[in-house]
Amino acid sequence: MQNPTTPHTFDNFEIAPNHHWAIIGGNGSGKSSFARCLKNQYSERASLVSFEDEQALLEREIYEDDSEWLNKIDHGRTTRELISELSPSHDVPASLIDTLQLASFIDTGFRLLSTGERRRLMLARALVQSPDILILDEPFDGLDHAFSQHLDSLLTQIAHDTQIILVTNRLSEMGDYITHIACLHQSKIILSGIQSQIQNSLEFQQLYTPSTLHKTLPPPPSNHTPYQADPATPIADLRSIRVAYHNKVILDQLNWTIHPKQHWKVSGPNGCGKSTLVNLISGDHPQCYSNEIYLFGKKRGIGESIWDIKQHMGLMSTTLHQQHRITITAETVILSGFFDTIGVYRPTTSEHRSITLEWLDYLGLTEHKNTNFHQLSFGQQRILLIARALVKRPHLLILDEPCQGLDPMNRALVINLIEKLVAHNAAQLIYISHEPEDRIDCLTHELNFIPTTNPTPESSPYTIQTTALT
Structure with missing residues (x-):
């Protein structure tokens, strides 16, 4: 050696x-x-x-x-x-x-x-x-x-x-x-x-032994108004969802209801429709308006602004990662989370910038404040996008493979962060991951795509199974 x-x-x-x-x-x-x-x-x-x-x-x-x-x-x-x-x-x-x-x-x-x-x-x-x-x-x-x-x-x-x-x-x-x-x-x-x-x-x-994490979460904006969940009103309610492209059925007759205080894991094989499901909820899928979807008690497509929905939602996904093709700094990536944009196109306040700096410190990326996003490693880009999803403290947090590309230290940081948010009732979670070692103990329910036997061309090759986790 x-x-x-x-x-x-x-x-x-x-x-x-x-x-x-x-x-x-x-x-x-x-x-x-x-x-x-x-x-x-x-x-x-x-x-x-x-x-x-x-x-x-x-x-x-x-x-x-x-x-x-x-x-x-x-x-x-x-x-x-x-x-x-x-x-x-x-x-x-x-x-x-x-x-x-x-x-x-x-x-x-x-x-x-x-x-x-x-x-x-x-x-x-x-x-x-x-x-x-x-x-x-x-x-x-x-x-x-x-x-x-x-x-x-x-x-x-x-x-x-x-x-x-x-x-x-x-x-x-x-x-x-x-x-x-x-x-x-x-x-x-x-x-x-x-x-x-x-x-x-x-x-x-x-x-390669992760250290114990004792960091305090950065604060939400002072004008942050937490979503007040009604126990009788689902956070998300998807009814008889169908998505198909060129005679290929992705989702068929999918029904899924997320009630307040539930935290869901979504699992299934590659290509089964997990990311499609996420994009339907976030409004980033072209067929979201042709399906019956209720978010925060409102039916999508009845005149609400996309920003009315996204103000209570934070998203991190591989698709969003790939959409960050413009030249922006690490600081700007996190700042953009206040506005749900890729890049920042409106004035920011001193409070926006102060909270962003706290997130950079929390992630150990302060020295990269002015570094071009594309000059950072894949893992560093990933944790910046997680901070972008969290910076406005959304009620519904959707994380699609958040630990992909992260080293043991940063995986521990992200999982610890998620557990803290849930423990303080600061967010409800939809979590997609293939990795057994990225275990999130706070999850309460699971939606699983199960391959069907001999599916027809007019139907999805998967059935949906929902279970409560013990």
Whole structure:
């Protein structure tokens, strides 16, 4: 094992034959930059899967949107087209479709894919090139539990012929194929060597043991008027919901009522409709007005302003993350939560700015106040968006995979924060997560998407099961 006190730059890192590395470190430690450097260094031999490349693909699809000329909505290139453009044979091998379970969305446009489906698409684009080195930057993020297990087994098989570099925040994602570990801090390798030796070292334990959190929550704005819930009036009431695209049914006859003081977990496989459900509630889905939805006692679509609804609601989701494409600072991201906008387009008060600074301090990001959002790590971006959702102290807090991309310290901070809000009756929670380790003890109910047997084309392939949690 190398001396853990001796820092190493990226240039000193070499991939020896039959070595499979896990690259770990806190948010902002430089892991994604390290992955990109490795891709550039090994060039033709390596393929990289990363959130940044997925975001770049989304940007390309948006730029090439032909909806205006086609007189119909252009949902982007299909999964098949996006894989075949990188395939040496210009097609998609049937074995790859089967291995990555792509059949159900192989001819679906990119912008209609769920978070997990997009991640599987990016894996397919990498594997179709038959790389000698496969660099995976948080490949398990956004994947449901079943496919995560499948991917772990798949990577074990791939490791027989291909060297794997796994960049991860979760130690539980390191498969048996991993032989070596490198720990990054401030863009330097501070600890590296054989996996068993590194994980058993005192230095490693000190780096990856979360500290106890005793921080006080930043205050709400002084003009904040908490929503006064009527015990007889549901916070949200969705009735006979149906959502379909191009003969593909996403939700069908879904009924869901959220009563005051209930905190819900939403779970189910990738592509089942979890994010669609969230966007229906938030008003960010085009079919929300063609369905019967009541929020805070008011029926959506009877003349209320979208801001009337959003003033009591806070949202953090992967879709919202991807919509932050403009150039703004970390401070502006949090400030925008007061106005439910992407960016700030109206005057802010000294109180707005003071509360924002308190949130930056709470998150440990004060030094990044003026840093461009896109220059921050994926995990740092994520916790900023959580603060954006909380800054106005909404009554209904919707968190879609909030801990995705967070290191152990920040996961502990976010989960502790959520528990504090609920313990003080400061918010009701809708929580979507695939990760068993991101357990929220305050949840009272669960809505679960259960795959149905032999669904018809006119119905959803999932049934909805709601249960009270003990």
